Structure formats: C-alpha cells, structure tokens
Amino acid sequence: MIIDCHGHYTTAPEPHNVFRNAQKAHFKDPSAPAPLYPAISDDEIRESVEKNQLRLIRERGADMTVFSPRASTMAHHIGDERVSQDWTRACNDLIARVVGLFPESFIGVCQLPQSPGVPIAHSIAELRRCVGMGFVGCNLNPDPSGGHWTAPPLTDRAWYPFYEAMVELDVPAMVHVSGSCNTNFHATGAHYINADTTAFMQFLEGDLFADFPSLRFIIPHGGGAVPYHWGRYRGLADMLKKPNLREHVMRNVWFDTCVYHQPGIDLLFEVIDIDNILFGSEMIGAVRGIDPETGHFFDDTRRYIDALAISDADKRKVFELNARRVYPRLDASLKARGL
Amino acid sequence: MIIDCHGHYTTAPEPHNVFRNAQKAHFKDPSAPAPLYPAISDDEIRESVEKNQLRLIRERGADMTVFSPRASTMAHHIGDERVSQDWTRACNDLIARVVGLFPESFIGVCQLPQSPGVPIAHSIAELRRCVGMGFVGCNLNPDPSGGHWTAPPLTDRAWYPFYEAMVELDVPAMVHVSGSCNTNFHATGAHYINADTTAFMQFLEGDLFADFPSLRFIIPHGGGAVPYHWGRYRGLADMLKKPNLREHVMRNVWFDTCVYHQPGIDLLFEVIDIDNILFGSEMIGAVRGIDPETGHFFDDTRRYIDALAISDADKRKVFELNARRVYPRLDASLKARGL
Numbered sequence: 001m002i003i004d005c006h007g008h009y010t011t012a013p014e015p016h017n018v019f020r021n022a023q024k025a026h027f028k029d030p031s032a033p034a035p036l037y038p039a040i041s042d043d044e045i046r047e048s049v050e051k052n053q054l055r056l057i058r059e060r061g062a063d064m065t066v067f068s069p070r071a072s073t074m075a076h077h078i079g080d081e082r083v084s085q086d087w088t089r090a091c092n093d094l095i096a097r098v099v100g101l102f103p104e105s106f107i108g109v110c111q112l113p114q115s116p117g118v119p120i121a122h123s124i125a126e127l128r129r130c131v132g133m134g135f136v137g138c139n140l141n142p143d144p145s146g147g148h149w150t151a152p153p154l155t156d157r158a159w160y161p162f163y164e165a166m167v168e169l170d171v172p173a174m175v176h177v178s179g180s181c182n183t184n185f186h187a188t189g190a191h192y193i194n195a196d197t198t199a200f201m202q203f204l205e206g207d208l209f210a211d212f213p214s215l216r217f218i219i220p221h222g223g224g225a226v227p228y229h230w231g232r233y234r235g236l237a238d239m240l241k242k243p244n245l246r247e248h249v250m251r252n253v254w255f256d257t258c259v260y261h262q263p264g265i266d267l268l269f270e271v272i273d274i275d276n277i278l279f280g281s282e283m284i285g286a287v288r289g290i291d292p293e294t295g296h297f298f299d300d301t302r303r304y305i306d307a308l309a310i311s312d313a314d315k316r317k318v319f320e321l322n323a324r325r326v327y328p329r330l331d332a333s334l335k336a337r338g339l
Numbered sequence: 340m341i342i343d344c345h346g347h348y349t350t351a352p353e354p355h356n357v358f359r360n361a362q363k364a365h366f367k368d369p370s371a372p373a374p375l376y377p378a379i380s381d382d383e384i385r386e387s388v389e390k391n392q393l394r395l396i397r398e399r400g401a402d403m404t405v406f407s408p409r410a411s412t413m414a415h416h417i418g419d420e421r422v423s424q425d426w427t428r429a430c431n432d433l434i435a436r437v438v439g440l441f442p443e444s445f446i447g448v449c450q451l452p453q454s455p456g457v458p459i460a461h462s463i464a465e466l467r468r469c470v471g472m473g474f475v476g477c478n479l480n481p482d483p484s485g486g487h488w489t490a491p492p493l494t495d496r497a498w499y500p501f502y503e504a505m506v507e508l509d510v511p512a513m514v515h516v517s518g519s520c521n522t523n524f525h526a527t528g529a530h531y532i533n534a535d536t537t538a539f540m541q542f543l544e545g546d547l548f549a550d551f552p553s554l555r556f557i558i559p560h561g562g563g564a565v566p567y568h569w570g571r572y573r574g575l576a577d578m579l580k581k582p583n584l585r586e587h588v589m590r591n592v593w594f595d596t597c598v599y600h601q602p603g604i605d606l607l608f609e610v611i612d613i614d615n616i617l618f619g620s621e622m623i624g625a626v627r628g629i630d631p632e633t634g635h636f637f638d639d640t641r642r643y644i645d646a647l648a649i650s651d652a653d654k655r656k657v658f659e660l661n662a663r664r665v666y667p668r669l670d671a672s673l674k675a676r677g678l
Contacts, residue, residue: 142523148487149523156522183495184481184488189540189575193564194533201528221571225532225564231600232560235626235637236528261570267606287574298574 001339002302003323003330004057006174006220006256006280007065007106011052012094013044020073023087027079037090045097049106052284057105060281060302064334066327068109068139069095072187074178077146081115081122088113088126096133107330108135109174114144116151121161131169136329138166140173140217142199147182147191154199155206163212170328172216175199188286196224200253204237204245209252216252216326218278222268223255230271246273254326256280257301257318260287262294265304274314278322279305340678341641342662342669343396345513345559345595345619346404346445350391351433352383359412362426366418376429384436391623393444399641401620403673405666407448407478408434411526413517416485420454420461427452427465435472446669447474448513453483455490460500470508475668477505479512479556481538486521486530493538494545502551509667511555514538527625535563539592543576543584548591555591555665557617561607562594569610585612593665595619596640596657599626601633604643613653617661618644 015038022035057065069091076084088111095108110130112123127138140162143149152158154175166173177195178187185191196219209215219226226233234245242248255272258280259265268277280301287298296303305318324331354377361374396404408430415423427450434447449469451462466477479501482488491497493514505512516534517526524530535558548554558565565572573584581587594611597619598604607616619640626637635642644657663670 149521151523153523182488184490184492184537184541186540186544186575189543189572190533190537193536193568193571194529197532197536197564198523198529201525202523204528205525222567225536225567228561228564228567228603228606229532229598229600231598231603231630231637232532232626233528234632235599235628235630236525238628239626259568259570260574261568261610263606263609264567264570267567267602270602271600287571287578289574289577291570291574293573298570 001064002062002319003279004062004065004281004283005218005278005323005326006258006282007053007067008070008282008285009067009095009098010070010284011048012070013040013048015040016090016094019090020087023083024078027083040094042097042101045094046101049098049102054102054105056283060300062302063105065106066109066136066323066330067095067098067106069111071139071176072179074111074139074141075146076114076141076144076178077116077181081113081118084115085113085126092126092130092135099134107333108133109137109139110135112138112140114141116145119161120159123162124165127165127169127171131171131329134333135171136327136333137171138173139176141177142175142195143177146178147180147185153202153206155202155208160211163215167212167214172218172326174218174220176220192221192286193224196221197226200224200226200233200249203249203253204233204242205240209249216254218254218256218326220256220258220280220282222257222259222264223272227255227268227271250276254278254322257305258282258299259304260298260301261291262304262307265301265308269308269310274310274317275322277318278326279319340403341401341658342618343401343404343620344557344617344662344665345597345621346392346406347409347621347624348406348434348437349409349623350387351409352379352387354379355429355433358429359426362422363417366422379433381436381440384433385440388437388441393441395622396444399639401641402444404445405448405475405662405669406434406437406445408450410478410515411518413450413478413480414485415453415480415483415517416455416520420452420457423454424452424465431465431469431474434474438473446672447472448476448478449474451477451479453480455484458500459498463501463504466501466504466508466510470510470668473672474510475666475672476510477512478515480516481514481534482516485517486519486524492541492545494541494547499550502554506551506553511557511665513557513559515559531560531625532563535560536565539563539565539572539588542588542592543572543581544579548588555593557593557595557665559595559597559619559621561596561598561603562611566594566607566610589615593617593661596644597621597638598643599637599640600630601643601646604640604647608647608649613649613656614661616657617665618658
C-alpha cells in the first residue's frame with residue numbers, strides 16, 4: 001500500500017476562499033459585514049477532489065493521502081487569534097468532509113489556530129477536536145509571523161504544553177510554515193525550505209527529545225537543505241558536543257520525499273536512513289508543471305522512488321510502514337479496516 | 340593552479356578581537372573608553388596565518404585563497420553605522436596586511452560597512468578603497484539585521500547604486516550573511532544556508548540581470564539548498580514564467596563547493612553546470628572537525644572534487660579558470676606575475 005504523507009487541499013471550492021477574503025476584509029474594516037461560512041455541497045467538494053487530487057492519486061497509483069488544509073493560506077500572520085481560530089476551524093471542517101466523502105483515499109491532518117504572540121496552548125483544543133474527528137496529526141508552524149521569525153525556537157519551553165498534548169494523543173506534527181509577508185522570502189521557493197532547515201538545526205542545537213522521547217516531527221520538502229549538507233550537520237553536532245545525529249535527532253524526525261528531481265531523491269536516500277523517509281508528493285502544490293527534461297510532473301515523486309535501486313522491503317518502508325509508525329492513529333484506522 | 344574562492348580570516352590576532360569588544364562596550368556605554376586600534380606586529384599576523392590557513396593550504400595543496408574578514412563577526416547588526424564603518428575598515432586593513440605578507444597565497448575580498456536601514460551607497464567608498472588596495476571582490480550581506488530580514492530583497496532598486504559600483508569596478512560579490520541575533524537561526528547551521536537559498540530565489544523571482552548583465556554573485560555553501568531542490572527551482576521558474584535558469588540566473592551566479600561530504604558534492608556536480616562551480620572550502624570555518632566516516636577534515640573539499648569522475652579540463656575550470664572569469668582582478672593580478 002502507498003501512503004502519501006503530504007497532501008494539502010489546494011483546490012477547495014471557491015466559496016471557501018470567498019469566505020476567507022470576506023473575513024480578512026471584516027478584520028481590516030469592522031464596518032464591513034462579518035461573513036458567515038457558506039453552504040458548500042457534497043457535490044462541490046467531490047468535484048474539487050475528484051478532478052484533481054483523486055484523479056492524480058489514481059493515475060500515479062497511491063492509496064491513501066494524509067490530507068491537510070492548504071499550507072500557504074493558513075496565514076497565521078493575518079488578523080488576530082479570533083480570525084485564526086475561525087479560519088482554522090473552517091479549514092479543518094472542510095478536510096473532515098473530504099475524508100468523510102472519500103474515507104478510503106484520505107485521512108485528516110489539521111491546521112492549528114496559531115497567531116503571533118499567542119500561547120501555543122490555545123491550539124490544543126482544536127487539536128483535540130480534530131483528533132476526535134479522526135485526524136491523525138497536525139501541521140505546526142514554527143513561524144506564525146509569516147517570515148519575521150518572532151516566535152521562540154521549537155526547542156523552547158514555550159512550545160511544551162502543545163508537545164505534551166501531542167504525546168498524550170500520540171500524533172506527530174509536520175513542521176510547516178505558511179505564506180510569507182516578508183518580501184525577502186518567496187513562500188514555496190525560500191520560506192518553506194528555510195523553515196525546514198531551521199527546524200532541523202533547532203533540534204540539533206537543543207535537547208528537546210531528551211524531554212519528549214516519543215515526540216515525532218516530519219520535516220517536509222525532503223528536510224530542506226539538510227541532506228545536501230549532511231556532512232555540515234554531522235560536523236556541527238560534533239562541534240556542539242551532541243551525540244551523533246542518528247541518536248540525537250533522527251529517532252524523532254522524519255523527512256518526506258517532496259524533492260522534485262531524481263538527483264535530489266538519490267541524495268536523500270544515500271545519506272538518510274531508510275527508516276527516516278516517508279513518501280510524500282505535496283501534489284497540486286508548490287510546483288505543478290511538467291519537467292521538460294523528463295516529460296513527467298515535477299511532483300510525481302513516486303517515479304523517482306521507483307527508479308531507485310533499493311529492495312522491495314525498503315520501498316515498503318518508505319511507501320507504507322514508516323508512515324504507519326509515525327502516525328499510529330493512521331495505522332489503527334487502517335487495521336480497523338483490515339488493511 | 341588551485342584557487343580557493345572562500346576563505347575567512349577566522350584566526351585574527353587576539354588584540355583585533357579585544358578592540359572589537361571594547362568598541363561594542365563603548366557603544367553600549369559611551370562613558371566606557373573609546374578604543375584605539377591596537378598595534379599588531381607583522382609577526383603576530385604571520386603566526387596567526389602560518390599556523391593555520393597557510394599550514395592547511397600547504398597540506399591540502401591549494402595555491403591561492405580569496406581571503407576576507409571573518410563572516411560571523413562582521414555583525415552589521417551591532418552598533419550603528421559609525422561602529423560598522425570603523426570595524427569594517429579595521430577588518431579590511433588586516434586582510435590587506437595578510438595579503439601584503441603572503442601575496443603568493445592570499446588575495447583580498449572586503450567586508451562592507453553595512454548597517455540596518457543605512458543606504459547601501461554608504462558602502463561604496465569602502466569598496467573603492469579596498470579595490471584600490473588590490474582587493475578583487477566583496478562580501479555583500481543581504482540581511483544586515485542579523486536574522487530579522489528587514490532589508491529589501493537583493494533585486495530591489497535600493498541595492499542598485501552599489502551594483503553600479505560593482506560593475507564599474509568589475510568585482511563580484513559573495514552573498515554572505517553574518518552572525519544571527521535571532522534565536523531561531525543558528526548562524527552556520529541555519530542562517531547561512533537560508534540566506535543562500537533566499538538569495539537564489541530572489542534572483543529567480545526578479546529580473547536583476549536584465550538590468551545588470553555583467554553583475555556577478557557567488558552564492559556560497561554550495562548554493563544553500565538550491566542544487567538539492569534543483570527540480571523545484573526549475574519548476575518554479577516555469578510557473579513564474581521566467582526563462583530557464585541557465586539563461587535567467589546562471590549567467591550571473593556561481594556556487595562554491597563548501598559542501599562537506601561526498602554525496603553533496605556529487606549532487607552539486609550532477610545538476611549544476613561545471614562553468615558555474617568555484618572551488619571553495621571556507622576552511623577553519625563553520626565545521627572544523629574530522630569526519631569519523633572518512634578520517635579527513637569535513638572542510639577538506641578538495642578531496643571530494645578529486646574523487647569525482649570528471650575530466651581534467653573540468654577540474655581545471657572548477658579549481659582555477661572559473662574563478663579567473665568571476666574575479667577579473669584576480670586574473671589580472673595572476674597574469675601580471677606571469678601565472
């Protein structure tokens with residue numbers, strides 16, 4: 001079975017986006033009408049998914065996608081905590097409906113109602129609500145400011161109340177920033193990749209997993225710059241007098257395969273242990289075109305993995321078994337269906 | 340001949356550092372004495388270099404190192420413009436002395452007296468002064484705030500006056516940030532690599548080289564995350580309706596080889612044109628230890644290149660000819676010596 005750990009609902013029905021725009025307008029100018037969330041029919045949701053993600057899932061041959069709200073529009077920096085709470089709830093409810101309509105193809109991961117300067121503890125209730133709806137993980141934004149990086153590092157105790165909830169609920173987090181309001185950082189070309197690299201280095205510099213031995217993070221986009229600079233990180237761990245990375249970080253951190261060319265995937269599998277790699281594509285995401293060098297979609301990452309000279313047992317780890325370990329609630333859900 | 344394009348004077352004599360600390364103390368508390376730059380003897384400089392960089396250059400077999408002040412202590416975010424001007428002048432003068440003592444082994448690249456919010460035009464005089472002393476390039480900090488990223492992107496017209504001077508003087512810039520005062524970013528483990536990735540994406544998103552066809556940048560540390568995510572960047576260029584990267588960015592941008600393990604170097608050479616790669620080691624820099632997996636120093640990057648299955652002609656490009664194209668003043672200086 002093939003589990004894609006990294007899918008976002010980038011094709012949500014238009015009324016959902018219209019609501020968001022009205023919400024932003026109302027925040028800017030409270031005399032503008034406060035929007036009510038629109039009625040969106042099952043058919044609209046079905047169409048938005050069947051024509052897009054589901055079509056590609058079938059074409060490319062995946063079975064289950066771990067599905068979360070569109071990352072770039074989480075935009076925790078827009079509005080205030082109330083705006084973030086309302087928007088997050090709407091986004092997660094929509095994911096729940098997709099999962100309800102296509103339970104064999106999707107399982108939910110939630111957005112969190114983060115907001116700059118607001119304690120992360122305020123996001124626990126939404127995590128619990130979503131887990132109650134069958135979600136199996138969350139996307140945690142290390143920079144709710146959207147490119148100004150005003151929050152403390154992920155190893156800071158300020159994050160601990162949320163980690164305690166993650167451990168209690170036995171759910172992992174994907175470290176995933178959202179859009180950037182800093183003109184220095186293109187969202188998908190700089191901010192995303194920088195955040196991945198930054199999070200890894202924070203874990204390396206800190207000692208978070210001594211405090212939370214069962215806490216689990218997925219660092220997406222192939223771990224940012226980390227595998228390419230694996231020698232640098234091994235060397236820095238040594239200079240900072242940390243244990244080797246396998247012990248110190250990689251018991252608790254996984255990288256996905258959202259690396260959109262064969263040489264990058266080759267490197268990822270060369271330097272990172274097979275047990276730390278999860279299949280992911282983030283399809284209909286950052287890079288939607290066809291690679292003129294291959295004639296295939298850049299984000300059709302399954303092709304790159306299929307082209308690797310690795311054993312079937314290793315492929316099964318990357319496509320299925322690792323994900324079932326990282327997301328125990330996904331594993332339980334599959335087992336309940338006899339899968 | 341082997342030219343290392345990326346060396347910093349990380350081993351400057353202690354009085355130089357004492358001056359810096361006194362300068363910072365005086366800025367914090369103007370009642371503290373304003374320091375005078377100390378007398379540093381030629382012997383002190385000789386010793387600081389001979390025991391360190393020069394010893395390793397000899398052991399590893401390089402000929403010429405493009406040498407600049409220590410990057411992490413440029414610290415443009417500390418003090419104000421006056422502090423940055425004074426410190427920068429002192430750092431560049433020290434480089435000039437190293438070059439004067441070892442002209443066969445070092446050639447200078449200057450630090451700039453950048454300061455957050457201060458127009459980059461204020462750095463032109465120091466660039467001219469250093470070029471007048473025989474320097475062949477500069478290190479340009481895209482984030483003088485030290486991790487808060489408050490400056491405009493490198494493609495913004497605010498930078499243009501400086502680019503005009505670079506073009507007039509025919510010198511390239513290495514895009515190089517300094518230390519980080521943002522706790523999110525470890526300097527050498529996150530901030531450096533993020534800045535490299537960010538600069539590349541700014542060049543991709545913008546159209547700077549249409550305005551400055553002869554402007555040249557070195558993006559250090561192997562181009563940050565870029566080669567690992569080369570498919571992503573090719574795909575983003577396509578989505579942003581830009582020409583292909585070879586035309587759009589890579590006529591004006593070079594990556595160095597400061598990637599501290601063989602698989603990373605293999606990837607760099609697989610995806611980036613040989614004409615765009617400059618040999619660099621940044622030795623006695625970010626990662627100073629010995630790789631237990633190889634028994635050699637992580638930053639002995641010549642070994643990784645020697646291990647590549649590339650032609651001697653290609654090796655010569657990476658070790659020498661590309662650098663002579665990117666730094667015409669280095670080329671002229673070598674030619675004047677019959678090299």
